[in-house]
């Protein structure tokens with residue numbers, strides 16, 4: 001089966017609809033992401049990329065339009081169903097790592113797997129393998145506060161991929177890092193993504209990083225335009 005991993009059709013979204021401060025953020029977004037495809041989402045600040053990623057990742061709902069993940073139309077489905085699909089099929093990365101501060105790097109990657117029913121031993125083995133893939137195997141027992149910003153973000157990448165999602169959604173994944181660290185950390189992310197063959201939508205302001213992905217799309221005035 002070659003269903004697109006993500007298909008958005010006619011997605012529209014307004015905040016405060018009907019009120020004087022209504023903001024129409026998305027106006028009929030269509031986007032299809034093929035298996036293994038990595039798409040750069042470029043947009044000026046405030047254009048609505050976080051809103052779009054949250055809708056695609058089932059963290060928010062659209063006012064109209066449909067969201068399909070791996071051929072499954074999730075529009076209007078129960079919260080329970082949407083949460084199940086999100087946990088199993090979608091990985092998120094944000095600009096800030098959002099790691100749990102009281103847990104080590106390893107535990108931060110193990111916990112979502114335990115929540116998904118993976119046995120501890122297998123979860124730890126996968127966490128160590130992921131940490132090795134992003135070049136920080138020796139940081140497994142460090143808490144986030146004892147790691148650099150680039151290392152923290154690498155751990156966040158591993159956590160996002162821990163449950164082998166089909167779709168990765170990343171919102172400025174290196175936006176909080178200085179330019180040279182950002183470059184290295186982005187390269188680690190791309191190697192991880194390409195190694196697993198998963199599909200991704202990665203939002204970035206950085207046009208050089210965007211150019212390294214398979215395709216670029218720009219969000220402008222609530223609509224997607226090819227770059």
Ligand SMILES: Nc1ncnc2c1ncn2[C@@H]1O[C@H](COP(=O)(O)OP(=O)(O)OP(=O)(O)O)[C@@H](O)[C@H]1O
Nearest residue numbers: 015016023025043044045046047048049050051052
């Ligand atoms: N809960 C909300 N209530 C009202 N307006 C909102 C809400 N969330 C976002 N907005 C507005 O919607 C627009 C899009 O917000 P969004 O966070 O999706 O943009 P963004 O492109 O991710 O921005 P940035 O790059 O600065 O993070 C902005 O004008 C924002 O002020």
